[in-house]
Amino acid sequence: MLRSRPTGRPSTSDVELVDVVVGSPEPGFVRVENLVMSVEPYMRGRIGGEANYAEPYPLDEPMLAPTIGRVTDSADESVPVGSLVKHEYGWREHALVPSGDCTVLTHDDLAPADYLGVMGLPGMTAWVGCERIARIESGDVVFVSSAAGAVGATVLQIAKLRGATVIGSAGSPDKVALIRELGADAAFDYHDGPVKDLLRAAMAEVGATGLDVYFDNVGGEHLEAAIRVINDHARIALCGMISIYNSATPQPGPNNLIKLVWRRARMEGFLLRDHLDAREEFEDRMAEWLRIGALRPVHTEFTGGVGGAWDAFLGMLDGNATGKAVVPLTRDPAGQDCKTRESGGMNSPDKEATR
Amino acid sequence: MLRSRPTGRPSTSDVELVDVVVGSPEPGFVRVENLVMSVEPYMRGRIGGEANYAEPYPLDEPMLAPTIGRVTDSADESVPVGSLVKHEYGWREHALVPSGDCTVLTHDDLAPADYLGVMGLPGMTAWVGCERIARIESGDVVFVSSAAGAVGATVLQIAKLRGATVIGSAGSPDKVALIRELGADAAFDYHDGPVKDLLRAAMAEVGATGLDVYFDNVGGEHLEAAIRVINDHARIALCGMISIYNSATPQPGPNNLIKLVWRRARMEGFLLRDHLDAREEFEDRMAEWLRIGALRPVHTEFTGGVGGAWDAFLGMLDGNATGKAVVPLTRDPAGQDCKTRESGGMNSPDKEATR
Numbered sequence A, B: 001m002l003r004s005r006p007t008g009r010p011s012t013s014d015v016e017l018v019d020v021v022v023g024s025p026e027p028g029f030v031r032v033e034n035l036v037m038s039v040e041p042y043m044r045g046r047i048g049g050e051a052n053y054a055e056p057y058p059l060d061e062p063m064l065a066p067t068i069g070r071v072t073d074s075a076d077e078s079v080p081v082g083s084l085v086k087h088e089y090g091w092r093e094h095a096l097v098p099s100g101d102c103t104v105l106t107h108d109d110l111a112p113a114d115y116l117g118v119m120g121l122p123g124m125t126a127w128v129g130c131e132r133i134a135r136i137e138s139g140d141v142v143f144v145s146s147a148a149g150a151v152g153a154t155v156l157q158i159a160k161l162r163g164a165t166v167i168g169s170a171g172s173p174d175k176v177a178l179i180r181e182l183g184a185d186a187a188f189d190y191h192d193g194p195v196k197d198l199l200r201a202a203m204a205e206v207g208a209t210g211l212d213v214y215f216d217n218v219g220g221e222h223l224e225a226a227i228r229v230i231n232d233h234a235r236i237a238l239c240g241m242i243s244i245y246n247s248a249t250p251q252p253g254p255n256n257l258i259k260l261v262w263r264r265a266r267m268e269g270f271l272l273r274d275h276l277d278a279r280e281e282f283e284d285r286m287a288e289w290l291r292i293g294a295l296r297p298v299h300t301e302f303t304g305g306v307g308g309a310w311d312a313f314l315g316m317l318d319g320n321a322t323g324k325a326v327v328p329l330t331r332d333p334a335g336q337d338c339k340t341r342e343s344g345g346m347n348s349p350d351k352e353a354t355r
Helices: A042-047 A112-116 A121-133 A150-161 A173-181 A195-206 A220-228 A258-262 A272-291 A305-317 B043-047 B112-116 B121-133 B150-161 B173-181 B195-206 B220-228 B258-262 B272-291 B305-317
Strands: A018-022 A029-038 A067-074 A084-087 A094-098 A141-144 A165-170 A186-189 A211-216 A230-238 A266-269 A299-301 A324-328 A350-354 B018-022 B029-038 B067-074 B084-087 B094-098 B141-144 B165-170 B186-189 B211-216 B230-238 B266-269 B299-301 B324-328 B350-354
Touching: A018 A094, A029 A084, A029 A112, A067 A094, A067 A112, A084 A094, A084 A112, A112 A299, A112 A324, A121 A150, A121 A230, A121 A272, A141 A150, A141 A195, A150 A165, A150 A173, A150 A211, A165 A173, A165 A195, A173 A186, A186 A195, A195 A220, A211 A220, A220 A230, A220 A258, A230 B258, A258 B230, A258 B266, A266 B258, A305 A324, B018 B094, B029 B084, B029 B112, B067 B094, B067 B112, B084 B094, B084 B112, B112 B299, B112 B324, B121 B150, B121 B230, B121 B272, B141 B150, B141 B195, B150 B165, B150 B173, B150 B211, B165 B173, B165 B195, B173 B186, B186 B195, B195 B220, B211 B220, B220 B230, B220 B258, B305 B324
Parallel strands: A141 A165, A141 A211, A165 A186, A211 A230, A230 A266, A299 A324, B141 B165, B141 B211, B165 B186, B211 B230, B230 B266, B299 B324
Antiparallel strands: A018 A350, A029 A067, A029 A094, A029 A324, A067 A084, A266 B266, B018 B350, B029 B067, B029 B094, B029 B324, B067 B084
């Protein structure tokens, strides 16, 4: 349960793990045993109280997170027991979910975490950003920050599939190696110097003199460095600014926005909610790319189950995840990662743990 | 003639007024007696040496400026003597102009300065920014900075004609009064307090809770203040940033660009060169609005002729102009504003003075 709203960096005392009884579902509800949940950067905004792009999570309630689970009890025949479902009632092991808030997953060939990653919100964010906002085309020079992250690693691969030259940045040598493995033409670790110098070197490596697209996941120094070298008619897709999420005071913005005039460039923020009509084209294309092996899903599984989910969230914000950060919530058969809990029968209450 | 490239504020020693002999036009050229020239903010960039959006003016040559003049000698029968023409060879009293660089003006019902203002670059900039970049529609709440300037005063009026609610800002009580006269629903002098507070008060005055459009002519504090209060799907048209043109060091940008994500807003720079295909629709519509009195041209005429043009330019940058800043170049019949010069006959050389 969320107990307080941090301004700077969140701490352990902002949440509390509690045991509650999860009863049988009332009509129109199902009970779900959660298998895996997602931790995502946007959650930082909903934890803080500032009214920004999404409703804050209420205090003293379990938070929400995209989650995959198996239906263990159902009071709606359209979502029968045994269904694999996607819903938002994460941060708990068992959940009572309105059946209308469940999406029954039919492609059983995907790993559950894939529904949270390349086929989930981060994948669709990457898709919309590439196709509708940045409008990446063959021949574009594309720079993507946080390119080993859930969104960035997908952006990188979509851009390559679209015929672009791609430069990626990330925060560790391992991530840089992954970015190159995923097909980037150049990559750098932003700890190795001023971003503007590293970006210029990467551009030289690929023979580029400017950027047609910058897909921004971080803001701050990266954004200013990218604006320095945009080409005419460049597009900057603003997806998130992880560099500021844990900052209690506003950071100065890029000092070179006048370049947007000189280069007739467009900088545009976007949220998925405006692009839900893209879901079908997105799912079809991504499923095809996954099937033919053109797109590689990347996940990091954090251990500790629901009791470790908050640390997983903070670790993701700190850059300790590669690709999609997920937290398995079900009892680990090996008993190492998650606490073992007694599971009630189909009609008896389960325990729900929420931190 | 431009003698040096200032970094901070330009000074008198950056230019020199010289007398040169203007001969008869060679084939394909005409000689023009200039009536009035324009001074515009973009010239600051071309005076500085930085390669930005336009070629720097060469040193030790007369600079360029949109200018209206009368042909006094012609070696191209398509541009006969007596034609009223628009060209770029300003900062001089008489000019030899390639006939292909002349536009012969046919609507003799307009004042020469109107061709430089509402029907010229500033007017077309306003048109393109409103119609193609900000896409102002009926019901929009529009904020325009520098709203008593050549571009801003036209933006304000176009926005009102399109059915928007309009808030304007400017730098003096007289300008604020003019902005209201031109039809703005609210207006403020940005010297009266933090822009963010003044903007909020103006919004309250018109019953608006957010901005759908910000037409930015100044950058800096105005831009940050506008971003604070944008509505979902807001459009920010970046036209220029006069607040930084005379600044030798880069100024920090807005600290709240994350709002562009939360509000799914678009910020886009533009230059006229990409929108030359809009000329016909622009001229037709503006001419109609002028004819029916729906649009009011606003000029400031700086005195001193060519000898005062540099001071006029600096004064315009300092905000001492209302509407389009123009400099009459021809001899003043009253002899007060411009130096009287002997004009040669049709085939004899004239003097050309360039500062």
